Amino acid sequence: MKHPFYLILTIMLLLSSCQEQSIQKTEAIVVQDWKSILNGQLPLLGHRNWILVVDKAFPLQNAPGINTIYTDEDLQTVLNYTLQQIENSSHVKPIIYTDTELRFLTKDQLPDIDIFRSSLAEIIDFSSSQELFHDSVFVKIDEASRYFKVLVLKTNGTIPYSSVFLQLDCKYWSAENEKQLRNKIKSEYNEE
DSSP states (O other): OOOHHHHHHHHHHHHHHHHHHHHHHHHEEEOSOHHHHHHHHTTTOOTTOEEEEEOTTSOOOOOTTEEEEEOOSOHHHHHHHHHHHHHHOSSEEEEEEEEHHHHHOOTTTOTTHHHHHHHHHTTSOTTTSEEEOHHHHHHHHHHHHHHSOEEEEEOSOOOTTOOEEEEEEESSSOHHHHHHHHHHHHHHHHHO
16 A cells, blocks of 8 residues: 555645646637637626737736637737727727837838738728837736736737737716716715
8 A cells, every 4th residue: 555645745736737837728629619708708898807919928927817819810800800899898998009119110020010000091980090119008007907807819919019909998988977986976075
């Protein structure tokens, strides 16, 4: 008969191995039907959640609040579909961020960069989107993922700094409405 210590050690190693495999499977999903996952998640997402439509080199994040799906489609197709679904929703609208670095890429570095920027401009309005330096995005996503879900739609795009980051905001309640409400509450509490 084996010593109980070895039996316990064997069981612990098996459980650890199973747990590691389970964690690896939940970090990222490769799917053909990413649209169904997006459509299923969108009603659950709300104000302060994020959807990232990213290039192929975007790193797999380690935070538990971040779910990554590999779409195996080009960035423009995924972004266009995602924005259409958000537009058709009754509850959220996007605050759109792009990498500042995208504006500074040249034809010498990437011969087709102007073609890409033009195709992106057909999907998003650069004048109403905001720019962030790429490293700043990670800070925002890290902060958001501590409390809120972040859905990453990884594409097969291979243009650096081409990712588009969508911070979801409430469609039916504006920042001005919120400000008025807070001022009313503050004034009522100050009167007491």
